[in-house]
Amino acid sequence: MEYAVETKALTRVFTPRRKILRKKTANGSAEGPVTALDRADLQIRDGELFGLLGPNGAGKTTLIKILCTLLLPTEGQAFVAGFDVTKDPFPIRTRINMVSGGETSGYGLLTTRENIWMFSQFYGVPSKVAKEKIDTLLHTFGLYDKRDVKVRTLSSGQRQKMNMIRGFVTDPSILFLDEPTLGLDVNASRVIRDYVMDWVRKRTGKTVLLTTHYMMEADQMCDRIAIIDHGRILACDTPEALKRRIRKATTFRLEVDTMENTSPFLNIKGVKNLSAKNDIAKNTTNLIFILEDESPVSEILSTVVSHGSKVHHLQKSEPTLEDVFVSMVGRGLE
């Protein structure tokens, strides 16, 4: 079967430069090589909207950079549109594009339309065609009234919409979106999400690889999701199938007074995994427990009380993608 993206035991190790190697860390040991990707195997089908979920430093951006031909793998192979990223980058570059969240690319002196047009020229899009496409996309993304405004005056949301248009204007077969809605307001995020989903579903042969921090976004948008941590692909399936994996387990959500140390919970028999997130505004800690069954609940509550904390809210819930993530990675995304 022909895949839009395929990786085989893909590994990337970053070796610090000699100057950095000489530096010692706080505990006195020298900084060594960092394995950003560790034998990652992935197959993304043509026409798929594929999500990559992982915490910061999991290897998502490294993977995208290798697939975009910006970085060479240390070991293993990666193919994009059937071409080897190491040996044959040129045909890959004609078929792909990438948009990252919080991008500040382009030139502030140029207008929105001029900036997008400039990037389209690097892909050989005929100038007239590019201008027509840009206008259409500006309308779609609600940015048409900003078409002749200098880019440096755009808000971050407007700028990200412009970046998205830059990604779509070259009509790539495979689009890499690296946290495209990072830091955007609800409306801007929705416009981007809706367009991406439409783009993949209403056209044939369009593939998107999306990395995101937002579980709901991944759940709502993606046909399949891979969970990645410490450079390793831990699971890869549809959101439903991933959730089914922990359906046998029980998920409890607790809101308690702020607890700095949550490690005692992991010693309770029957607790498979736990995620803790402090809410500074409310002075509380939100705990998500993945339990084998309901039997440890009483001991969990006792532990909360014995640590001088108080339970504000307790809820048993259906597993969400976030629960799947906590179950596999052992912590939340943030």
Next chain:
Amino acid sequence: MSAPTGTVLSRLPQRIRLNLQAIVGRAYPRVVGANREPSWIFFEAILPLLGIAAYVFIYQALGDRAAAAIVGGMCGDHVCVSATEQAAYLAATKANVNALIGSTVLGGTMIAFWLNVLWSMASQLYWEKEIGNLQLYMMAPMSRMALLGGMALGGMFMTSVRATTTLVTGVLVFSVTLQLTSPALLLAVFFVTLIALYGLGMMLASLYLLWGREAFNLSALLEEPIFFASGFYFPAGGFARAGGLGRAVLTAATAIPATLGLDAMRQIIFPGAWGGTLWIFSPEVELAVLLVLAVVFLFLARRALAYLENLARREGRLTSRHQ
């Protein structure tokens, strides 16, 4: 897995078209965008005249002193023997002072190109990396030389507009008389000098990216010493008269295309100035050397860029801000 056949943009005409489009695309921000800031007229066309004016006033003062001595009856190191000799000395002094002032205006104008090469070519890729453009450029299918070529063409055009403003203003304000002998040769020297200069800038762009922030210090270091060694404000051929060290400075300075380019242009515009004693080579020889420099710098730029891209992909440190 077998690689698909029939790749997009795989044929030569398509690649040529792509790269031409890329050149135009990358030149565009410099041609159009840069002129959206009207402040350039003051900062980049009028302010350089102040630097030029300082030298012009010194040369005028020296010329006035020499003229006063001639009027007083001294022709060089002897007393004038006739009124005809006195008039000839006076005319030659005025012509030499005019050539010095004209050379200064021309040199001051060419400084705009050297600064553009240093700060908008050599430092550009590093800056592009900082704002996140470089990885988008490296990911695009265009040739990397098209990217640098677009930057260079845009820079040449933008700087030519500014330099022309400085030149015309300088010639009018300081009443320089031009004696253009061969416009075709002048144009040839000017354009080959620009190609060699921007070729040098293209080569430095990759090297600066490798050296990172130190590159900015290097750019600063390459300003005043090069103004001096390349003779932006005086004929560089004068170094040859200063003995061994002067010759060494001159030899090193010929690696900077502005040195020979300026010398050739001055010879074409002010023929016979200083009795021809302050020129380095003939304009034709200088044009030939500039052609060689242009080819060498463009070749090295291509090699340096290929090396840079390979390094960037291998080490992953050059295309992203935070790596």
